[in-house]
Amino acid sequence: MNRICVGLLFMSIVSVRGDCPNGYVRHDDSCYKFFSSVLATWAESLTYCELFESKLAVIETEREQTFIEGLLSREWHTGASDGVWVDGTDLLIEGEWVWADDGTPINTQGYNKWFPGEPNSLGRRGEDCMDLLHHEKYNWNDNSCERKQNFLCEIETEGSSGMGGGNANNGIIGK
Template sequence: MNLKLLTILLVALDGSSTLTFVRRSPFHYEYKDIFYYFETFYKATWFKAFMSCSKMGMQLLSIDSDEEFDKIHEFLKDKIEYKPELSIWTSGAMKRIGQFNWINTGYPVRLSKWHPGEPNNYGGREYCLKIWINDNRFLLDDDRCDREMHFICESRKSSSDCIFYII
Protein backbone atom coordinates (compact mmCIF):
# COMPACT_ATOMS: atom_id res chain seq x y z
CA MET A 1 0.00 0.00 0.00
CA ASN A 2 1.21 3.49 -0.77
CA LEU A 3 2.75 5.08 2.37
CA LYS A 4 1.04 8.41 1.69
CA LEU A 5 -2.37 6.72 1.42
CA LEU A 6 -1.73 4.72 4.59
CA THR A 7 -0.83 7.92 6.48
CA ILE A 8 -4.02 9.63 5.31
CA LEU A 9 -6.10 6.64 6.38
CA LEU A 10 -4.46 6.52 9.83
CA VAL A 11 -5.06 10.24 10.39
CA ALA A 12 -8.65 9.84 9.28
CA LEU A 13 -9.22 6.93 11.64
CA ASP A 14 -7.73 8.55 14.74
CA GLY A 15 -11.19 9.14 16.21
CA SER A 16 -11.36 12.89 15.68
CA SER A 17 -13.04 12.72 12.32
CA THR A 18 -15.78 10.78 10.63
CA LEU A 19 -14.89 8.53 7.73
CA THR A 20 -17.47 8.40 4.95
CA PHE A 21 -17.17 6.30 1.81
CA VAL A 22 -18.98 7.65 -1.22
CA ARG A 23 -18.99 5.90 -4.57
CA ARG A 24 -17.70 8.18 -7.31
CA SER A 25 -19.75 7.29 -10.34
CA PRO A 26 -21.91 8.92 -12.98
CA PHE A 27 -24.69 8.66 -10.40
CA HIS A 28 -22.87 10.70 -7.79
CA TYR A 29 -23.77 14.37 -7.34
CA GLU A 30 -22.69 17.18 -5.04
CA TYR A 31 -24.83 20.18 -4.11
CA LYS A 32 -23.89 22.69 -1.41
CA ASP A 33 -22.65 20.59 1.52
CA ILE A 34 -24.35 17.34 0.46
CA PHE A 35 -23.11 14.33 -1.50
CA TYR A 36 -25.82 12.28 -3.25
CA TYR A 37 -25.63 8.78 -4.65
CA PHE A 38 -28.40 7.47 -6.90
CA GLU A 39 -28.60 3.67 -6.67
CA THR A 40 -29.36 2.27 -10.11
CA PHE A 41 -27.96 -1.26 -9.84
CA TYR A 42 -30.86 -2.73 -7.91
CA LYS A 43 -34.23 -1.89 -6.43
CA ALA A 44 -35.18 -2.23 -2.79
CA THR A 45 -38.10 -1.79 -0.43
CA TRP A 46 -38.07 1.42 1.62
CA PHE A 47 -36.62 -0.44 4.62
CA LYS A 48 -33.88 -2.14 2.58
CA ALA A 49 -33.05 1.17 0.88
CA PHE A 50 -32.71 2.77 4.33
CA MET A 51 -30.33 -0.01 5.43
CA SER A 52 -28.34 0.07 2.17
CA CYS A 53 -27.64 3.76 2.63
CA SER A 54 -26.61 3.14 6.26
CA LYS A 55 -24.17 0.43 5.16
CA MET A 56 -22.47 2.99 2.90
CA GLY A 57 -22.22 5.49 5.77
CA MET A 58 -24.99 7.56 4.22
CA GLN A 59 -28.69 8.25 4.82
CA LEU A 60 -31.75 7.87 2.66
CA LEU A 61 -32.56 11.16 0.92
CA SER A 62 -34.15 14.06 2.81
CA ILE A 63 -34.95 17.21 0.81
CA ASP A 64 -34.84 20.53 2.67
CA SER A 65 -36.26 22.88 0.03
CA ASP A 66 -37.94 23.16 -3.36
CA GLU A 67 -34.59 24.51 -4.66
CA GLU A 68 -32.80 21.33 -3.56
CA PHE A 69 -35.59 19.24 -5.09
CA ASP A 70 -35.11 21.07 -8.42
CA LYS A 71 -31.31 20.52 -8.33
CA ILE A 72 -31.79 16.79 -7.74
CA HIS A 73 -34.31 16.73 -10.59
CA GLU A 74 -31.82 18.45 -12.96
CA PHE A 75 -29.14 15.92 -12.04
CA LEU A 76 -31.41 12.90 -12.53
CA LYS A 77 -32.87 14.24 -15.76
CA ASP A 78 -29.34 14.22 -17.24
CA LYS A 79 -28.50 10.74 -15.92
CA ILE A 80 -31.57 8.56 -16.35
CA GLU A 81 -34.11 7.75 -18.97
CA TYR A 82 -37.54 9.03 -18.04
CA LYS A 83 -39.45 5.79 -18.01
CA PRO A 84 -43.16 5.78 -17.23
CA GLU A 85 -43.76 5.12 -13.55
CA LEU A 86 -40.08 5.48 -12.51
CA SER A 87 -40.03 5.72 -8.71
CA ILE A 88 -37.24 6.68 -6.30
CA TRP A 89 -37.37 6.29 -2.51
CA THR A 90 -36.71 9.21 -0.15
CA SER A 91 -36.54 9.05 3.68
CA GLY A 92 -40.04 10.51 4.03
CA ALA A 93 -42.38 8.48 6.25
CA MET A 94 -45.91 9.15 7.46
CA LYS A 95 -46.14 10.46 11.02
CA ARG A 96 -49.91 10.96 10.95
CA ILE A 97 -52.41 10.60 8.13
CA GLY A 98 -51.39 13.15 5.50
CA GLN A 99 -48.28 14.34 7.40
CA PHE A 100 -44.85 13.15 6.33
CA ASN A 101 -41.58 13.69 8.13
CA TRP A 102 -37.99 13.03 7.09
CA ILE A 103 -36.90 9.95 9.05
CA ASN A 104 -33.28 11.23 9.24
CA THR A 105 -34.10 14.58 10.84
CA GLY A 106 -37.64 14.27 12.16
CA TYR A 107 -38.56 17.51 10.39
CA PRO A 108 -41.85 17.74 8.48
CA VAL A 109 -41.76 17.50 4.69
CA ARG A 110 -42.39 21.11 3.63
CA LEU A 111 -42.12 20.81 -0.13
CA SER A 112 -44.68 22.03 -2.62
CA LYS A 113 -43.69 19.41 -5.21
CA TRP A 114 -46.56 16.91 -4.84
CA HIS A 115 -48.44 15.18 -7.64
CA PRO A 116 -52.05 16.46 -7.72
CA GLY A 117 -54.19 14.73 -5.09
CA GLU A 118 -51.16 13.44 -3.16
CA PRO A 119 -50.47 12.31 -0.55
CA ASN A 120 -53.63 10.22 -0.50
CA ASN A 121 -52.72 7.09 1.52
CA TYR A 122 -54.46 4.99 -1.14
CA GLY A 123 -55.91 1.84 0.39
CA GLY A 124 -54.74 2.95 3.82
CA ARG A 125 -51.29 1.45 3.19
CA GLU A 126 -49.12 4.24 1.73
CA TYR A 127 -46.73 5.25 4.51
CA CYS A 128 -43.48 5.96 2.63
CA LEU A 129 -42.52 8.86 0.38
CA LYS A 130 -41.12 8.53 -3.12
CA ILE A 131 -40.24 10.73 -6.05
CA TRP A 132 -42.39 9.60 -8.92
CA ILE A 133 -42.02 10.37 -12.60
CA ASN A 134 -45.46 10.25 -14.16
CA ASP A 135 -46.57 12.05 -17.33
CA ASN A 136 -43.01 13.50 -17.50
CA ARG A 137 -43.58 15.16 -14.12
CA PHE A 138 -41.02 14.64 -11.36
CA LEU A 139 -42.99 15.05 -8.13
CA LEU A 140 -43.64 13.52 -4.70
CA ASP A 141 -46.09 10.72 -3.97
CA ASP A 142 -46.84 8.38 -1.06
CA ASP A 143 -46.60 4.63 -1.64
CA ARG A 144 -46.51 1.25 0.08
CA CYS A 145 -43.17 0.73 1.84
CA ASP A 146 -42.88 -2.87 0.60
CA ARG A 147 -42.62 -1.88 -3.09
CA GLU A 148 -39.17 -2.15 -4.65
CA MET A 149 -37.69 0.85 -6.41
CA HIS A 150 -34.44 2.76 -6.86
CA PHE A 151 -33.30 5.15 -4.14
CA ILE A 152 -31.00 8.07 -3.39
CA CYS A 153 -28.55 8.17 -0.49
CA GLU A 154 -27.00 11.34 0.86
CA SER A 155 -24.15 12.34 3.11
CA ARG A 156 -23.92 15.77 4.64
CA LYS A 157 -20.41 17.15 4.75
CA SER A 158 -19.20 18.86 7.90
CA SER A 159 -15.86 20.40 8.81
CA SER A 160 -14.81 17.20 10.62
CA ASP A 161 -15.77 14.79 7.83
CA CYS A 162 -13.07 13.09 5.83
CA ILE A 163 -14.40 11.96 2.45
CA PHE A 164 -12.70 9.20 0.45
CA TYR A 165 -13.93 8.32 -3.03
CA ILE A 166 -14.00 4.78 -4.29
CA ILE A 167 -13.25 5.00 -8.00
Protein backbone atom coordinates in the same frame (compact mmCIF):
# COMPACT_ATOMS: atom_id res chain seq x y z
CA MET B 1 8.72 14.73 -13.52
CA ASN B 2 5.88 12.72 -15.09
CA ARG B 3 5.00 11.20 -11.71
CA ILE B 4 4.75 14.67 -10.18
CA CYS B 5 2.44 15.84 -12.99
CA VAL B 6 0.24 12.75 -12.63
CA GLY B 7 0.13 13.30 -8.85
CA LEU B 8 -0.84 16.95 -9.25
CA LEU B 9 -3.49 16.04 -11.82
CA PHE B 10 -4.95 13.43 -9.43
CA MET B 11 -4.99 15.93 -6.55
CA SER B 12 -6.75 18.53 -8.68
CA ILE B 13 -9.40 16.01 -9.78
CA VAL B 14 -10.02 15.03 -6.15
CA SER B 15 -10.34 18.66 -5.09
CA VAL B 16 -12.78 19.42 -7.93
CA ARG B 17 -14.95 16.48 -6.84
CA GLY B 18 -14.96 17.86 -3.31
CA ASP B 19 -15.55 15.64 -0.32
CA CYS B 20 -17.89 13.23 -2.11
CA PRO B 21 -17.18 9.50 -2.27
CA ASN B 22 -16.78 7.84 -5.65
CA GLY B 23 -20.07 7.78 -7.56
CA TYR B 24 -21.65 10.60 -5.57
CA VAL B 25 -22.37 14.04 -7.03
CA ARG B 26 -21.94 17.22 -4.97
CA HIS B 27 -24.57 19.93 -4.62
CA ASP B 28 -24.20 22.67 -2.00
CA ASP B 29 -23.45 20.94 1.34
CA SER B 30 -24.44 17.42 0.29
CA CYS B 31 -23.40 14.56 -1.98
CA TYR B 32 -26.01 12.43 -3.77
CA LYS B 33 -26.05 9.02 -5.42
CA PHE B 34 -28.95 7.61 -7.44
CA PHE B 35 -28.96 3.82 -7.16
CA SER B 36 -30.59 3.20 -10.54
CA SER B 37 -29.67 -0.48 -10.82
CA VAL B 38 -30.79 -1.59 -7.34
CA LEU B 39 -34.43 -2.25 -6.48
CA ALA B 40 -35.36 -2.22 -2.80
CA THR B 41 -38.26 -1.56 -0.44
CA TRP B 42 -38.17 1.75 1.42
CA ALA B 43 -36.76 0.09 4.58
CA GLU B 44 -34.16 -1.81 2.55
CA SER B 45 -33.21 1.48 0.88
CA LEU B 46 -32.62 3.07 4.31
CA THR B 47 -30.31 0.20 5.22
CA TYR B 48 -28.54 0.28 1.87
CA CYS B 49 -27.81 4.01 2.25
CA GLU B 50 -26.52 3.44 5.80
CA LEU B 51 -24.06 0.85 4.43
CA PHE B 52 -22.60 3.71 2.38
CA GLU B 53 -22.59 6.02 5.43
CA SER B 54 -25.42 8.06 3.95
CA LYS B 55 -29.19 8.38 4.31
CA LEU B 56 -32.17 8.53 1.99
CA ALA B 57 -32.32 12.03 0.51
CA VAL B 58 -34.10 14.81 2.40
CA ILE B 59 -35.39 17.62 0.16
CA GLU B 60 -35.45 20.91 2.02
CA THR B 61 -35.55 23.61 -0.68
CA GLU B 62 -36.72 24.27 -4.22
CA ARG B 63 -33.06 24.65 -5.23
CA GLU B 64 -32.30 21.15 -3.91
CA GLN B 65 -35.43 19.72 -5.62
CA THR B 66 -34.35 21.26 -8.94
CA PHE B 67 -30.87 19.76 -8.62
CA ILE B 68 -32.31 16.32 -7.77
CA GLU B 69 -34.73 16.49 -10.72
CA GLY B 70 -31.79 17.18 -13.04
CA LEU B 71 -29.66 14.40 -11.53
CA LEU B 72 -32.45 11.83 -11.77
CA SER B 73 -33.39 12.91 -15.30
CA ARG B 74 -29.79 12.50 -16.48
CA GLU B 75 -29.29 9.13 -14.81
CA TRP B 76 -32.72 7.55 -15.34
CA HIS B 77 -32.70 4.76 -17.94
CA THR B 78 -35.04 2.18 -19.39
CA GLY B 79 -35.40 -0.48 -16.74
CA ALA B 80 -35.15 1.94 -13.83
CA SER B 81 -38.24 2.13 -11.63
CA ASP B 82 -40.72 4.98 -12.12
CA GLY B 83 -40.52 5.86 -8.43
CA VAL B 84 -37.36 6.80 -6.51
CA TRP B 85 -37.38 6.44 -2.71
CA VAL B 86 -36.48 9.45 -0.57
CA ASP B 87 -36.62 9.88 3.24
CA GLY B 88 -40.24 11.02 3.80
CA THR B 89 -42.73 8.86 5.70
CA ASP B 90 -45.95 8.89 7.71
CA LEU B 91 -45.40 5.39 9.13
CA LEU B 92 -45.69 6.53 12.76
CA ILE B 93 -48.85 8.65 12.49
CA GLU B 94 -51.02 8.46 9.38
CA GLY B 95 -51.11 11.82 7.61
CA GLU B 96 -48.23 13.35 9.59
CA TRP B 97 -45.36 13.33 7.11
CA VAL B 98 -41.84 13.64 8.49
CA TRP B 99 -38.28 13.15 7.32
CA ALA B 100 -37.30 9.82 8.93
CA ASP B 101 -33.69 10.94 9.39
CA ASP B 102 -34.51 13.45 12.12
CA GLY B 103 -38.30 13.54 12.53
CA THR B 104 -38.69 17.03 11.04
CA PRO B 105 -42.33 17.56 9.97
CA ILE B 106 -42.55 17.99 6.22
CA ASN B 107 -45.68 20.14 6.05
CA THR B 108 -44.29 22.79 8.42
CA GLN B 109 -40.85 22.79 6.83
CA GLY B 110 -41.85 25.47 4.36
CA TYR B 111 -41.12 23.52 1.17
CA ASN B 112 -42.86 20.58 -0.44
CA LYS B 113 -43.62 19.45 -3.95
CA TRP B 114 -46.44 16.95 -3.64
CA PHE B 115 -48.09 16.01 -6.93
CA PRO B 116 -51.67 17.40 -6.96
CA GLY B 117 -53.91 15.09 -4.92
CA GLU B 118 -50.98 13.58 -3.01
CA PRO B 119 -50.45 12.26 -0.45
CA ASN B 120 -53.59 10.15 -0.79
CA SER B 121 -52.78 6.83 0.97
CA LEU B 122 -54.49 4.64 -1.63
CA GLY B 123 -54.91 0.89 -1.30
CA ARG B 124 -55.68 -1.58 1.48
CA ARG B 125 -52.18 -1.36 2.96
CA GLY B 126 -51.93 2.39 2.56
CA GLU B 127 -49.04 4.41 1.23
CA ASP B 128 -46.68 5.51 3.97
CA CYS B 129 -43.38 6.19 2.19
CA MET B 130 -42.35 9.01 -0.14
CA ASP B 131 -41.05 8.60 -3.65
CA LEU B 132 -40.37 10.89 -6.58
CA LEU B 133 -42.19 9.87 -9.76
CA HIS B 134 -40.24 9.95 -13.02
CA HIS B 135 -43.42 10.17 -15.14
CA GLU B 136 -44.62 13.13 -13.06
CA LYS B 137 -41.39 15.17 -13.35
CA TYR B 138 -40.21 13.97 -9.93
CA ASN B 139 -43.07 15.46 -7.96
CA TRP B 140 -43.57 13.91 -4.53
CA ASN B 141 -45.87 10.92 -4.12
CA ASP B 142 -46.85 8.53 -1.34
CA ASN B 143 -46.43 4.86 -2.15
CA SER B 144 -46.51 1.45 -0.49
CA CYS B 145 -43.28 1.03 1.49
CA GLU B 146 -43.05 -2.58 0.26
CA ARG B 147 -42.75 -1.62 -3.41
CA LYS B 148 -39.30 -2.37 -4.83
CA GLN B 149 -37.86 0.79 -6.40
CA ASN B 150 -34.61 2.63 -7.00
CA PHE B 151 -33.53 5.16 -4.38
CA LEU B 152 -31.50 8.31 -3.80
CA CYS B 153 -28.92 8.52 -1.00
CA GLU B 154 -27.48 11.72 0.45
CA ILE B 155 -24.39 12.46 2.51
CA GLU B 156 -24.31 15.80 4.31
CA THR B 157 -20.80 17.21 4.24
CA GLU B 158 -19.09 19.31 6.89
CA GLY B 159 -20.61 22.73 7.18
CA SER B 160 -24.15 21.51 6.59
CA SER B 161 -26.77 21.68 9.29
CA GLY B 162 -27.10 17.89 9.45
CA MET B 163 -25.07 15.24 11.20
CA GLY B 164 -22.05 15.39 8.89
CA GLY B 165 -21.59 11.72 8.12
CA GLY B 166 -25.16 10.96 7.20
CA ASN B 167 -25.64 8.45 10.02
CA ALA B 168 -29.29 8.25 10.97
CA ASN B 169 -28.64 7.59 14.67
CA ASN B 170 -30.99 10.34 15.86
CA GLY B 171 -33.79 9.74 13.36
CA ILE B 172 -37.19 8.21 14.01
CA ILE B 173 -36.20 5.01 12.20
CA GLY B 174 -32.45 5.18 13.04
CA LYS B 175 -30.27 2.58 14.71
